[in-house]
Amino acid sequence: MRLLGARKSSPWAAIPLVLSTVVGVCQAIQLDVNDEDSIIAAAKVVAKGMVEYYHGNEPGQIPGNLPQPYYWWECGAMFGALIDYWYFTGDDQYNQIVIDGMMHQIGTANAFMPPNQTQSLGNDDQAFWGIAAMMAAERGFPNPPEGSPQWLALAQAVFNSQAARWEPATCGGGLRWQIFPLNNGYDYKNTISNGCFFHLGARLARYTGNKTYADWAVKTYDWSRNVGLITDDYKFVDGGKVPSNCTAKDPVQWTYNGGIFLSGAAFMYNNTDNVTDTAYWKQELQKMLDAQAIYFQDNKIMYEVACEPYGTCNIDQRSFKAYLSRFMGITAQLADFTHDKIMSWLAQSATGAAQNCIGGTNKQTCGGRWTLDKKWDGNFGVGEQMSALEVFQSLLAPRYRGPCTSGTCGNSTGDPSAGTGSAIQSGKYNRPATTGDKVGAGFLTTLCLALLLGGTYWLVL
Incomplete structure (x- = not known):
């Protein structure tokens, strides 16, 4: 039963009819982008393939960890994908591994800072777990066991711990990439860390109605624009170097940077009834959406422009398209005027992804290059499976009710003071x-x- 994923009316017919053709190659995943049952069936196949890489629910393994070579943050991202998977498909077979894994990784102060991750723990890493917790609260995902911190409180703990790390002494503000001074990358303020902070603040503002979160979101967005992480033509560079006061920047563009800001702006747009604010966020959202065309080859199929054409995407980067897909889906839920463009891009990308899920012995293992014509690129892993899963299930987003708030369908218990321990905020913790x-x-x-x-x-x- 998909009661929590209640449908809402939407202009679904806007997806080009040419894409209604069923994709089928060898034993490839069958996908009709206009048929809900077909999308759900494809998502189930891909989700199963993704979860097969996870062993945290097995004896002797660590819940909430993926095996090498995956970094800790990607498991939090994967759990986010599975929360939406449950919401859109009604399939709850993976719910317990999500709950167990997330509870195991909350760390001290319930802010997703486990002691065994300190040597590579970035603000962006922590934030992806916080975003997964926020998704669980908004989607009405089954609550953690009684006596455990609840989803909203976990998201608040992440946000509060990061707000205390805001650093105006360098670059005029912003978050550094790494939390701990001794970690490589502490001298860098990257776009994804600040984008996640903006995004989480926007979601918390909408869910709780607390203006403080919205103020932080505006502050972070304005700083990102002013310092040049977001350019005048709405390109999202990778980040700025602290020793140069963020004037020296890495100009490379990644899909998830655009996606995190795009959806954050959608939450801000959806959360205001002030005419001036609504007009402002609609304008920003439209400009950001138009700029996402750089990630769609020939304005059709999503690709990781910085590495995919050259075969140089690393383990992390091979999952980035998952997040642009996810964040575009939720943007279409929150801002109807973005629907047509987003769903056209997602439908064409999902078609490309399905045509390339033909690898492995089962002929259903997903590759990473959706622009190849019915050809598997030989890559496989959590990132490839998660990217295909997210682009498939995001096709369903406009058919379903948008994220809950505390005043509508949300029932998660919060803690506004969560994550405010001085040690965890200062970066001296472990x-x-x-x-x-x-x-x-x-x-x-x-x-x-x-x-x-x-x-x-x-x-x-």
Whole structure:
């Protein structure tokens, strides 16, 4: 039963009729982009293939972790995909691994900062788990066990811990990429970290009605524009270097940067009845949407423009199209005027993805290059499966009710003060040991051992 995914009326017929052709190659996934049952069936096949990479629910394994070579953050992103999968399909077979995995990874202060991840923990990594928790609250996903922190409180903990890291002393504001000063990348303010903070603030503002979150979202968006992470023509660069006061930037563009800001703006647009604010966010949203064309080859099929044509996408980058697909789907839910363009892009991209899910021994393993004509590119993994899953199930987004708020269908318990512990905010929480720490520890150990032996010798005498 998909009661929580209640349909709403939508101009679904706007998807070009030419795309209604059923895709079928060998034993490839069958997909008719205009048929709900076909989309759900395709999503089920791809979700199964994705979850097969996850072993956190097996004896001796760690819940909430994917095996090497995947970084910790991607499991949080995968759980977000499975939350929407349940919402759109009604299939709850993966719900328990999501709940168990997320509860296991909340860490101290319930802010998704587990101690064993400190050596590579970025603000963006933490935020993807917070966004998954926010999705669970908005979608009405089954609540965590009684006595555990609830979905809304977990999202608030992430947001609060990051708000305390806002740093006006360099670049005039913004979040650094890494949380801990000793981590590689601490001297960089990247677009995805700040985009996630903006995005999460916009979602919390809409869900709770608390203006403070909206103020933070506006502040973050304005800073991102002013510092040049978002250019005048609405390109989203990768980030700015702190030593240059963010004047030196990496200009590369990634799909998820555009997606995170696009959907954040959609939440801001959907959450205001002020005529001036509505007009402003509609204008920004339209300009951002138009700029996403760079990620659609020939204005049709989504591709990772910075690496995909060259075969150089790394493990992380091979999942980025998943998030642009997800965020475009929710944008179409929240801002009707974006529907036609978004759904045309997603339908053509989903068609391309289905034509390339022909790899492996089962002939249903998804590749990463949707622009190839009925040809598997030989790549496979969590990122490829998740990207296909997200583009398939995002086709359903306009047919279903948008995200809940606390005043509508939301029932998750919040905690406005969650994640406000001083250590977790300052970046001093469980910091990785430095060489100096190790040398000092060795010296103290030697000194203690010498004193112990000396005292024993004196007692013997």
